[in-house]
Amino acid sequence: MSCVEATPARSRNAAATRAAILKAACGRFSREGYDGASLRDLASDAGVDPALICRYFGSKEDLFAEALKNCASPPDLFGGDPKSFPERVAQMLVVEPKPEGKLEHLLMVLRSAASTKAAEIIRRNNRETFYGPLEEWLGAPDAAVRARAVAGIIMGFAVARAIDDDAMLQDGERQQLCRKVADLLRTAIG
Amino acid sequence: MSCVEATPARSRNAAATRAAILKAACGRFSREGYDGASLRDLASDAGVDPALICRYFGSKEDLFAEALKNCASPPDLFGGDPKSFPERVAQMLVVEPKPEGKLEHLLMVLRSAASTKAAEIIRRNNRETFYGPLEEWLGAPDAAVRARAVAGIIMGFAVARAIDDDAMLQDGERQQLCRKVADLLRTAIG
Numbered sequence: 465m466s467c468v469e470a471t472p473a474r475s476r477n478a479a480a481t482r483a484a485i486l487k488a489a490c491g492r493f494s495r496e497g498y499d500g501a502s503l504r505d506l507a508s509d510a511g512v513d514p515a516l517i518c519r520y521f522g523s524k525e526d527l528f529a530e531a532l533k534n535c536a537s538p539p540d541l542f543g544g545d546p547k548s549f550p551e552r553v554a555q556m557l558v559v560e561p562k563p564e565g566k567l568e569h570l571l572m573v574l575r576s577a578a579s580t581k582a583a584e585i586i587r588r589n590n591r592e593t594f595y596g597p598l599e600e601w602l603g604a605p606d607a608a609v610r611a612r613a614v615a616g617i618i619m620g621f622a623v624a625r626a627i628d629d630d631a632m633l634q635d636g637e638r639q640q641l642c643r644k645v646a647d648l649l650r651t652a653i654g
Numbered sequence: 655m656s657c658v659e660a661t662p663a664r665s666r667n668a669a670a671t672r673a674a675i676l677k678a679a680c681g682r683f684s685r686e687g688y689d690g691a692s693l694r695d696l697a698s699d700a701g702v703d704p705a706l707i708c709r710y711f712g713s714k715e716d717l718f719a720e721a722l723k724n725c726a727s728p729p730d731l732f733g734g735d736p737k738s739f740p741e742r743v744a745q746m747l748v749v750e751p752k753p754e755g756k757l758e759h760l761l762m763v764l765r766s767a768a769s770t771k772a773a774e775i776i777r778r779n780n781r782e783t784f785y786g787p788l789e790e791w792l793g794a795p796d797a798a799v800r801a802r803a804v805a806g807i808i809m810g811f812a813v814a815r816a817i818d819d820d821a822m823l824q825d826g827e828r829q830q831l832c833r834k835v836a837d838l839l840r841t842a843i844g
Contacts, residue, residue, distance in 0.1 A: 495685060495686070496685070567764060567767075570764065570813075571761070571764055571765065573817055574757060574760065574761055574764070574813070574816060574817065575761065577757075577816055577817050577818075583818070586817065586818060587818050590817070590818060606827075606830060608823065608827055609823070609827050609830045609831050609834060610834070612814070612823065612831055613831065613834045613835070613838065615810075615814055616807065616810040616811040616814045616835070616838075617806065617807065617810055617838070618810070619809075619810040619813050619814050620805075620806040620807055620808070620809040620810020620811065620813065621806040621810065623760075623764070623809050623810065623813055624802070624805055624806045624809050626764060626767060627763055627764065627767050627776065627780070628767075628773070628776065628777050628780060633798065633799070633802065637796075637798055637799050637802075640796060640799045641799045641802055641803065644799060644800070644803045644841075644842065645803065645806070647841050648803065648806075648807070648838055648841055648842060651834075651837050651838055651841045652834065652838060
């Protein structure tokens with residue numbers, strides 16, 4: 465009997481319910497923002513009782529924080545060889561297939577940024593999952609400024625690609641842009 | 655009698671109706687995307703009869719194109735002295751107060767990018783209002799690649815700022831970031 469089959473039905477159902485709630489949360493928060501999305505509508509999207517959301521996730525704030533983490537699934541940007549960082553990230557941003565789900569995460573963040581409560585959760589999440597590790601990896605001097613510069617580049621090319629990928633560049637131009645983005649990342653880090 | 659008072663009531667009403675429809679369109683398209691937004695709901699937001707939308711704007715495509723233009727109001731980026739471009743744009747992105755309405759334009763574009771009809775209108779609008787003038791201004795060689803690099807930087811720092819402006823940088827760091835963004839723009843253009 466495999467490990468998967470050995471999982472009790474109760475846990476399997478719990479995992480499925482949790483996943484359904486998180487999926488519904490990403491959808492509602494990205495469409496209506498933190499303040500606009502109601503737990504009742506979200507529960508209806510997920511096909512569960514609203515009380516279950518509280519049992520699984522606690523408050524609306526906690527659910528939003530969890531949905532942010534769940535919906536982002538960032539690639540392991542700061543894990544590889546630091547020297548290869550500019551080429552590796554440029555390749556990811558310009559040449560590799562677009563990652564799934566990125567756009568929904570961005571919409572959720574943009575749509576909710578005007579909410580005071582959500583903004584604090586977004587900042588904490590950004591610090592923990594992105595700026596913190598990046599600043600540590602970059603080190604002194606001026607880690608905060610250089611991290612912000614790297615973040616702006618990653619954000620910008622991810623968004624530009626989401627908006628009109630493939631609409632403008634020939635194959636040769638895509639390779640040129642990839643080299644240019646690597647230059648930009650070197651300038652940002654340096 | 656001033657020029658404003660001399661405007662016939664009919665034109666004043668027409669202008670107000672047009673503006674109300676465009677405002678409602680920016681709101682609906684940015685929340686629900688091109689495919690999701692119905693002209694009926696949009697008319698209800700604007701407090702007008704749905705037939706008026708067709709009379710004023712033609713089709714849904716035409717309204718979307720007009721809303722994109724109306725909701726963007728980009729600053730005159732490529733009008734000044736080319737030499738001062740990196741410093742001028744960095745200042746705008748990092749130091750000057752955030753422009754109003756930018757976020758709604760971005761949400762409208764991101765939310766609608768998955769729609770085939772909307773994507774074509776977005777690309778045409780980007781070409782006409784942004785990439786076209788920018789490529790002409792940059793000139794040969796590789797104008798398309800360099801324009802794309804400039805666009806990625808502008809987009810990225812605008813979005814990063816919309817998400818967590820002021821959350822991370824001290825005053826001195828903001829000036830440092832401004833110089834860094836100017837360096838990035840020079841790298842993008844060069």
